[in-house]
Amino acid sequence: MFEVVINTEYCKGCGYCVTFCPKECLDIGEQFNSKGYRYPFIKDPECCIGCLSCAKLCPDFAIEIYKLAEK
Ligand code: SF4
Numbered sequence: 001m002f003e004v005v006i007n008t009e010y011c012k013g014c015g016y017c018v019t020f021c022p023k024e025c026l027d028i029g030e031q032f033n034s035k036g037y038r039y040p041f042i043k044d045p046e047c048c049i050g051c052l053s054c055a056k057l058c059p060d061f062a063i064e065i066y067k068l069a070e071k
């Protein structure tokens with residue numbers, strides 16, 4: 001499993017991460033950060049396959065992906 005960590009304060013709401021996630025794990029939420037941008041959230045914590053597309057595409061380096069240890 002992978003953990004998707006979004007630094008919401010870095011986000012400017014461009015939506016690239018949502019558009020290019022191959023598993024459609026992300027969506028833009030209803031809340032705003034302090035700069036007035038709506039930021040993404042992960043719809044299902046088990047959705048992510050760790051492809052790193054969102055982290056690589058984010059122009060503001062707002063996303064980090066961590067591989068969780070197997071139980
Ligand atoms: S790492 Fe890949 S699968 Fe996971 S949320 Fe980002 S784009 Fe989607």
Ligand code: SF4
Binds near residue numbers: 015017040
């Ligand atoms: S790609 Fe980055 S800046 Fe754009 S919506 Fe996603 S987290 Fe925010």
